[in-house]
Amino acid sequence: MAEPAFDAHRPPSAELLDDCVHCGFCLTTCPTYSLWGEEMDSPRGRIDLMRAGVEGAPLTTSMVQHWDACLGCMACVTACPSGVQYDRLLEQTRAQVERRAERTPKDRALRTLIFNLFPYPSRLRALRGPLRLAQRTGALGLVRKTGLVRMVSRELDVMQTLAPPLGPRATVPERTPAVGERRAVVGMLTGCVQREFFGDVNVATARVLAAEGCEVVAPQRQGCCGALSVHTGREDEGQKFARRLIDTFEEAGVERIVVNSAGCGSTMKDYVHLLADDPEYAERAQVFSERVADLSEILVELGPVAPRHPVTTDGRDVVLAYHDACHLRHAQQVVSQPRQLLRGIPGVTITEIPDAEICCGSAGVYNILHPEPATELGDRKAANIASTGAELLVTANPGCLMQISQALERAGRPVPFVHTAVVLDASISGRPLV
CATH class of the missing domain: 3.40.50.10700 (AF0625-like)
Incomplete structure (x- = not known):
């Protein structure tokens, strides 16, 4: 007999699967269902496939394709009247897939490239210089016009076209003092892509927090939060990143950790589940997760003290x-x-x-x-x-x-x-x- 789809390490929870009553409220909010109208590419369809795996069905290429096709946007979680924790189910399923599914050589090579580049700020920084030069000289535009990269790989073509226009690299100091009375001491995640390609966003974040009375600590040794790894099922890798980040911010001695990237914030708030089985980090992960806040959350909690001005040149609406x-x-x-x-x-x-x-x-x-x-x-x-x-x-x-x-x-x-x-x-x- 073929092996069951899932092994014994944290398979999709049967209890969570049973929460789904197939009401269909998720269908209109699911991007892939709206594109294709295919039941197996809806949340409840993917849950059916998970249930089949839990009950002993073998892992098939079709199963993997339907789970891979999910964006993990979690719109279904918001829409579900039964409180189905699809986010948890998808994370558990994708971890199983990454351990057990046989991917094509092309897919393996692409994933190897992605996960040996994006979670590492130093490697992105090394790429940043040549990319900026190619943008400024027009070489990148010429390459795009030839269509050569697209002919080789649609995926690599997307990678080069997504890159934002790059200016001088902007960095955040390790410590930014509060303006006026200090109201809080907060840590700040600088991220990976955010740090190297949107450094101006980090600089703006630190300035806004400081203007609102926060002393901002941005540890230079911090690394990736693990979001990309966790969301694609690379469980061990995501846990390693999470442990290191917890260590870093514990040493910084901050009251809260502020995040300005939605995907990073959701993963960091979820460390309590990611490291639940780790005897050394389980309690620390819970404390850490409770301290994480999106930039907008912490600013609303504190309430504004800095004056606001119009953002148009002539003060118009x-x-x-x-x-x-x-x-x-x-x-x-x-x-x-x-x-x-x-x-x-x-x-x-x-x-x-x-x-x-x-x-x-x-x-x-x-x-x-x-x-x-x-x-x-x-x-x-x-x-x-x-x-x-x-x-x-x-x-x-x-x-x-x-x-x-x-x-x-x-x-x-x-x-x-x-x-x-x-x-x-x-x-x-x-x-x-x-």
């Missing part, structure tokens, strides 16, 4: 569209706080994006591993954003910034697109954005 990053809206349930902060800026009116709960297609490295559906979702998101007529677009996740910027560019509808921290920093400093 501006219509702003806020894009909810999935791992902020669905995984962390942080929805009102960013909007509250943005509404505190003089002259800002927020317009909601149609079908806001549907993922833009970024989803960590999903847009590299699955470029076709990711592109279609990105184009849908760009069209919905364009329909709002907004002059400024704001989000809280670097992946969304890259994905949607490319989609807007393809549509010929570029809109200034910035991180929440950048808008707040501009408002506090009196520097216009539009």
Whole structure:
């Protein structure tokens, strides 16, 4: 007889699987179901496949394809009236798949490249210089026009087109003193892609926190939080990153850990589950997770003390569209706080994006591993954003910034697109954005 799909190490919980009553409320919010209308590419369909594996069915290529096709956006978690913990089930399933599934040589090579590059800031920094030079000289644009990379690999072509325009590298000092009365001492995650490709966002984050009375500690030795690894089932790797980050921030002696990347924040809040079986780190992970907060959460908790100014050149009103990053809206349930902060800026009116709960297609490295559906979702998101007529677009996740910027560019509808921290920093400093 064929081996069962799952081994004995943390298989999908039968108890959690039984919470699903197949009501179908998840269907309209699932990106892949909206694309293909295929039951096995819906949350309840994937849960059926998990249940089959738990009951002893062998692992098949079809099973793996349906689980791989999930973006892990967790819109179904928000929509589910039964409280199904699909996030936990998917994490457990993907860890099994990574241990037990036989992938094609091409897929293995691509995943090896991704996970030997993106979680390592020093390697991204080494790539940053040549990439910036290629952008400034126009060489990258010429390569794109030839279509050679696309002919070799659609996935590698996506990697090169997603890169944002790079300026001088911006860094955050290890310690930023509070402006005025100190109200809190907070640690700050600088991230991997965020640190090397969106350093301006980190600088803005530290300035905003300092302006609101926070002493900001950004340990230089911090590494990856493990989000990309955890979300794709690389459990051991994700745990190693998590342990190191816990050690780093414990040594820093901070009261809270502030995160400005939605995917990173959701994983760090989940260390309590990731390290639940680790006798040395289980309790420490619980304490750590409880201290993690998104930037918008900590700012709302503290309440504003720094003055706000308009973000337009002539002080006129501006219509702003806020894009909810999935791992902020669905995984962390942080929805009102960013909007509250943005509404505190003089002259800002927020317009909601149609079908806001549907993922833009970024989803960590999903847009590299699955470029076709990711592109279609990105184009849908760009069209919905364009329909709002907004002059400024704001989000809280670097992946969304890259994905949607490319989609807007393809549509010929570029809109200034910035991180929440950048808008707040501009408002506090009196520097216009539009």
